[in-house]
Amino acid sequence: MRMFLVVLVLLVCTSLVSAQGPVLSITYQTIPETPTPGDIFALQINIVNSGYAVKDLKLTVSESEDELVIISGDNEVSYLTVNIGDITGSASTTVKLRADKEGTFQLKVKLRYNYGTESFEEVIPIIVLDKPSIIIEKISQPVLEPDSSGKAVFEVLNSGGEAKNVEILLVTLDGFVAETSRVNFDSWKSGERKTLVFNISGNKDVLTGIYPAKLVFSYTDRLGNVYQEESEFAIIVEGHPEIVFSGFSTTPERIYSDTDFTLSLTLENTGKDDAKEVMLTLNYPDAFSGESEAFIGTLKRSEATNAEFKLRADRKAESRAYPFKLTAKYLDGEELKEKSFEFSLFVDTLGDINLEIAGLYLSPRKVTPSEDFTLSLQIENSGKQDAKAVAVKLLLPEEFEGKNQYFIGTLESGDSATSTFDLIAPPEEGEYKVKAVITYLDSRMEKYSVEKEFTIYVFPGEGHTAAIVGVAALILIAVGGYLWRRKAK
16 A cells, blocks of 8 residues: 555656656847947847756747848858757857847847757847948147147047937146037037037146146947046147347446456346257456356246346446347257347446545634644545545644544545544644545555645634634634635636
């Protein structure tokens, strides 16, 4: 009895499996995922058997459209049968195809198994898409200067399928700005060419050189797939240095013959690029000598600099204007350039130095025997040249005592200074002759001296008569008249 039940269970199980039979299904994918017209692509077909094993499985693919062909070796066929064999779980095979135009095609797949007694059919849709392909055929690189603009021109072709929702974005580095940096098109047809123009400006601080930039293309195909492509180009910033001569000065301000002076020249680069290896050459007449070259190095744009030349005017240099020529040589990139500037220097006339006693003052006004008093001499330079190291020395009679030297220093043309001397009068009254020796240097540091004579009267003490006082007054009036006449000359 127990054996009978076991046999019965086996028979039932066998009957259930026989009733289930093979369960076949297929999945598929194209490689690449979206084929393009004219290109051979692969269709991978995966067969899954979730039932019992099948025997002698054959797969046949067939097409009925002229634009889709099946590739078998080197031949184009309308159908192809592949022998899979026996499968229990899954198997796969690959079929090569080609579509000659864009579209959705129907490919019939038929499975025959168990020696052809059973079959399974399914239709696979094949989507072939002509993807857009936007390429730049020609670029006109933008060439500009700092603080100016240039044009970037692009000849662009859509060599693929129609592009939709096209956006073109211009991307540049800091220091550049485009008048319009974004361009949009609703549609860009296959085979259509477009000319894109961008006005690009560089700010005043941008340096010369080559700067990267790019166009970013974003668009979709007719199925809504999104694409993005980038195309790089260069912005060329050019500039040239421009050296100008903006002025000069001398130290001292006036130049005289037989004197040293410093000539300071001011140069400025008003161009759009740096001037490199700047070398200055100064040409001057034979009446001058001294330095003739100065190396500046790099003079940056918008920068000014001073160059100094230590020179000397010859002793025989006449008073007149002399022509000078400054030549600047510098590199503009790799090119050596040269510019010259002409100007004049004037050699002035030294003029005479004329030192006079413009005033004589006594304190107290009445000098009496053996008493202290102060003598003040006003020294005036009525000449046309400054006197340097002016000093006054009194040549006094032996009866006088006290300070007899005074140092004034520089006495400019038309100016005056007072020298003072603290003295002790002689013990005897009377009229005394005094000489003032005035020494000085001219601009060439040559030493000169001049002597001036005047009279000091020593009045009697309190016991003398008024007549004597009157005589003294007359003497002082005479001295004053003499000094006035000298000044008038």
